[in-house]
Amino acid sequence: MSLVYSSYYCLTSMLKALVTIIVFLIIVCVQDGLSDDAFYGGTTHVRVYNGMNDSIPVHLHCRSKDDDLGQHVLAVGEHQEWSFGTRVFGNTLFWCxxxxxxxxxxxxIYNAKTEVATCNAQCNRILNNDGGYFFNEYSGYWxxxxxxxxxxxxSF
Structure with a gap:
């Protein structure tokens, strides 16, 4: 009887230790993912091109709630690009x-709630004389x- 009780006690102690280690590892992984607004390393890249005719420069100022990307002057053919970690709840929003x-x-320029259907890791945009075009990487068209x-x- 004492051998059975001893084996049971040893097994439950080992199981508790194993569960504690697994819970600790899960907490560390989640905290590491949340610390840089990323969850399991997902990164999104947004690239905005100046596609204007007539050598028209684009003065572009983009930001999110947390980041101000500053003012950029894009000559025709140039682009501005930035990257960010994919947020756990998919609420990233950038506007320009x-x-x-x-x-x-x-x-x-990027809204995680709507972009899930059009782009994943690389989100391309082009600003033309008649409007802004967003590339849908799943269908392959603008x-x-x-x-x-x-x-x-x-100019005078």
Whole structure:
């Protein structure tokens, strides 16, 4: 009887230790993932191109709730790019203000709630004279999501 009790006690002690180690490892992994707003290392890259005609520069200022990416002046063909860790609850939102020729516009450039259906790791956008286009990596085509009409400002 004491051998059975001793074996039972040893087995339950080992099981408790194993469960404690597993719980500790799970907590460490989750905390490590949350510390840089990433969960299991997922990273998203957003790239915004200036696709204007007539050599029109784009003054672009993008930000999120946590990050201000600053003002960038993009010549035709240039791009601005940034990366961030995928958030656990998918609530990342970046928006931009743009000045190009005669147009001043503010718009969402990345919204995790809607982008899940169009891009995963690389989210490409292009700002053209007639609007903003977002590349759908799953269907392989550009979707027009923003509309404007940029004309070249006359120089005197």
């Amino acid at each position: 203000t743009m000045d190009a020729g005669n147009v001043h516009a503010s718009f969402e 979707e027009k999501r923003l509309s404007w009409h940029v004309t070249k400002t006359p």
